[in-house]
Amino acid sequence: MARRPDPAKRDRIVHTTRELLRRRGVAGTTMLDVVAEAGASRGSLYHYFPGGRSEMVADAVREAVAEYTDALTALAELPPAEAIPLIVEVWRVEAEESGWTAGCPVVAAALGGESEPVARELAGQAFAEWTAAVTAWLALQGVPEERTESLANLLLSAIEGAVVIGLAQHRSEPMLRVAEELVRLVESERRTPPGAGR
């Protein structure tokens, strides 16, 4: 005796929010922008997100984190020389195709300041999850246990940093060079010689 809720529109709003977070950051993303870009009306927002702006932003960060976590785990079987360039390629393509405006939404959430503590918290958890995933992957690829976590931390830091620098310079080289260096480094740390783990 009632109309069914339509999750598609909510998803579109969340997705649009994620895109705007990447381009304008947390403070720069307004509900009016989202409404305009998603083709929704202001009234809808408070229907789908009773918690207002904070809930909308938090959901967008959650969506982004889940997506990238999935992408990371999907690469778990690939050797460094394939996995690392693939990860970097995701960022490079999105950055370049957006005209060097779209970065990592999780970084945006991390730097969003105290205005959105939930988004910030989610970003912190995301980095922890990703570090754990990369750590496990390195172990699988023959890197000694005592080196995996520290290397994972370096990989994530370097990639996120290279995306920022690439965006600022409107160039893909920083990302590509970092990928090369990281491949070289991880290969040198493998117990098994490169190629044996394929």
Add this chain to the structure above:
Amino acid sequence: MARRPDPAKRDRIVHTTRELLRRRGVAGTTMLDVVAEAGASRGSLYHYFPGGRSEMVADAVREAVAEYTDALTALAELPPAEAIPLIVEVWRVEAEESGWTAGCPVVAAALGGESEPVARELAGQAFAEWTAAVTAWLALQGVPEERTESLANLLLSAIEGAVVIGLAQHRSEPMLRVAEELVRLVESERRTPPGAGR
């Protein structure tokens, strides 16, 4: 036959803007915030910065870039095992003492979106300058020429990325671990054995 201009107050406004950029990003830093924190009045802002908000933000980024460039060149004679931890230490201390709210203002400018193109441009130039400075330093420290630029790019990326991750997680470990890894890496690339360059 006139009163002399007082650059001290302008400098204080620029400095306050720089601090707010670190904590709240470009979009999150308003002129009213700056005025309140710097103890100035709104009227003063348009006296010192006829270009309005954009000019104020751009000057703050310029100040930050100059300061960090100076800091980098001051370390030019130190070996990796001292220079890298010192650089990271600057970020760690400021992040920790701010209650994990203050990051790198140049990163903030880089991610500020299209709203402040001048600040973004300055950030891109800053990364180029810093890459050149680190490249020269690596050469001085005995790293082969064909490796210096790529390694410099990795150093900057990793450090900037580690600051972001540390802020998000309210932990200093990401920065400290990255410093250790980078020292280890650079030492392994030196032609001269560690210690000989002192």
Add this chain to the structure above:
DNA sequence: CCATTCCTATGCATCCCTGCATAGTTCTGG
């Protein structure tokens, strides 16, 4: 001491954003 210039204080117009309320519209189950 006084005119000129630097700087400050304050107010206004305009616009934007958020959050909420309210009325209307669409869809579904019985």
Add this chain to the structure above:
DNA sequence: CCAGAACTATGCAGGGATGCATAGGAATGG
């Protein structure tokens, strides 16, 4: 077909933010 639920459209109040204008205070050269 129609009652009720999901959803949309729009308007309003409150609060800020920006940019500008204008009037007043402070310091300095003559």
